[in-house]
Amino acid sequence: MRYYEIVLIIxxxxxxxxxxxxxxxxxxxxxxTGKIHRLENWGRRQLAYAIKNLNKAYYLxxxxxxxxNILDILDNDFRFNEIILRYLIMRTKNIIVDPSAMVKKKDDNNQEGNNSTVCI
Structure with missing residues (x-):
């Protein structure tokens, strides 16, 4: 079993x-028999450039x-899923369970009174 980090743009x-x-x-x-160590919904965010004439998308x-072999199945499914605009799969050496910088940044904004998404 290997560790992977996947980012989906929906x-x-x-x-x-x-x-x-x-x-x-x-x-x-x-x-x-796989495990999900971290699942975060970053919410709807501005794209750096338009994808299919869209300027915003959801990030997971x-x-x-x-x-x-299961990664290959997921990769194929991501490729042909119409609501997934882009995806990135990266192999990592270790388990990553700490909140990402995006969630930490949003938590800081929450303390200031802004709404944000929460780590799932």
């Missing part, structure tokens, strides 16, 4: 499908532990 009009998407991929990972971050 179509902004599919906000009601994000929970279903997370549950679907979580089931695939867990049913294949997953740190998982799975085998290579």
């Amino acid at each position: 179509h902004p009009d599919s906000d009601n499908q994000i929970d279903n998407l997370v549950n679907y991929y979580s089931e695939i990972i867990i049913n294949s 971050l997953l740190n998982i532990e799975i085998s290579k």
